[in-house]
Amino acid sequence: MYNLNPEQIVKAVYIKSAVAISAQDTFSDNRIPAELMPATISVANAIQPEYKDYISPASARRMAPAVKMGIAAASRALSLAKISNPDGIIAGTGMGCLMDTEKFLNNILENKEEFITPTSFIQSTHNTVAGQIGIMLDCKAYNSTYVHGSLSFESALVDAQLQIEEGAAKNILVGAVDELGIEFYQHTSLRNSQRKSTTLPAGEGAAFFVISDDKEQAMAQLTALETIRNCGIDQLQTRLHTFLTQSKCKLTDIDLLVLGNNGGKWDTYYDRLRAFFPNIRSINYKPLTGEHHSVSAFACWLGCILLSDRSRLNEWDNRITDNTKPRLILLYNQSEGMNHSFMLLKEC
Amino acid sequence: MEQLKLELKENIIEALNLEEFTANDIADDDALFGDGLGLDSIDALELIVLLDKDYGIKLTDPESSKEIFKSINVLAAYIDQNRTK
Numbered sequence: 315m316y317n318l319n320p321e322q323i324v325k326a327v328y329i330k331s332a333v334a335i336s337a338q339d340t341f342s343d344n345r346i347p348a349e350l351m352p353a354t355i356s357v358a359n360a361i362q363p364e365y366k367d368y369i370s371p372a373s374a375r376r377m378a379p380a381v382k383m384g385i386a387a388a389s390r391a392l393s394l395a396k397i398s399n400p401d402g403i404i405a406g407t408g409m410g411c412l413m414d415t416e417k418f419l420n421n422i423l424e425n426k427e428e429f430i431t432p433t434s435f436i437q438s439t440h441n442t443v444a445g446q447i448g449i450m451l452d453c454k455a456y457n458s459t460y461v462h463g464s465l466s467f468e469s470a471l472v473d474a475q476l477q478i479e480e481g482a483a484k485n486i487l488v489g490a491v492d493e494l495g496i497e498f499y500q501h502t503s504l505r506n507s508q509r510k511s512t513t514l515p516a517g518e519g520a521a522f523f524v525i526s527d528d529k530e531q532a533m534a535q536l537t538a539l540e541t542i543r544n545c546g547i548d549q550l551q552t553r554l555h556t557f558l559t560q561s562k563c564k565l566t567d568i569d570l571l572v573l574g575n576n577g578g579k580w581d582t583y584y585d586r587l588r589a590f591f592p593n594i595r596s597i598n599y600k601p602l603t604g605e606h607h608s609v610s611a612f613a614c615w616l617g618c619i620l621l622s623d624r625s626r627l628n629e630w631d632n633r634i635t636d637n638t639k640p641r642l643i644l645l646y647n648q649s650e651g652m653n654h655s656f657m658l659l660k661e662c
Numbered sequence: 663m664e665q666l667k668l669e670l671k672e673n674i675i676e677a678l679n680l681e682e683f684t685a686n687d688i689a690d691d692d693a694l695f696g697d698g699l700g701l702d703s704i705d706a707l708e709l710i711v712l713l714d715k716d717y718g719i720k721l722t723d724p725e726s727s728k729e730i731f732k733s734i735n736v737l738a739a740y741i742d743q744n745r746t747k
Contacts, residue, residue, distance in 0.1 A: 432707045
């Protein structure tokens, strides 16, 4: 958690729009998926939107799914927020454009380091998504990409949060994207299996948000966000307490937990945190999407939807018996016992 | 020559991801750049690599490349005269 100059007026940060592309049908009308995906599949491909509504065929022909997902989610988020040109574009990605990275590396191997074509190289860089969004919008404002493993989305969001709080920007497009690629999963699945990292399928997706200093018609307020690289399980209570204290919030203020359980051996962190809130509802979101580096952006989308529309929560009656609309949501995620993030979303 | 033109069209469609095109959609005298197929400078780099890889032709003069890439007809004739594989 950073510290501002105490004399500086800190502006509140609101989320004006939230759009997700995931393995469930979350893009078409921003609805909460009603069905869980089969847990037996090994990869959970995202449901791809109709891209011609967002990208011209001439541009789309060079774009891998990560770029297309990012542009479609970003375009819709801007449209819902009625913002045509944001004051910044910030993206997070754990692995970047994997499909073009695979193509580029395979080309090098197959052609013995000769005949290397430019397209897959250009498209394989991690900042392709934010860059393409900037080109598409003709937006020459701040453009940055964070590649911080499973804290990539949170890192992008911290940047956006700081800029809004300090008054450096009024509206920022921020989001995260990761794609499965074609071969990468095969090379990493054995490692994940041996480490008992997760029992969920590998996933992919994109989620983009417009965050703003303007409360009008906002979906939620981002009241606090903290990332922690290393946190032993016995330190979790202290870190949570510190986070909530600095956020001027008590345990009893929180009425919904959104947790990143994935069935792996590090779920003990979620169990420990869950025990601090014995009477509070919780949602495990990763079974809906599969596991990937920027899946916490999906959790943020879910939190925004739940806070902004009570009827959406009712769609989940079979999982949440208490239909009371949540007012303050704590999102907690970690990856293999590292890269922890706490996020507080409040109703507007 | 007709076989070479068909092969060229198929290779270009694959190399440049022209997903909405088939070989039949590209006329032999269509302009490849500008108002024709609408290819751009990145496509030109891809075509230069394609000529080197598939036909052993190394293009080093950008000015001459403009003329060679005018259409399938011109490109096929140039390949026919200069190919080394």
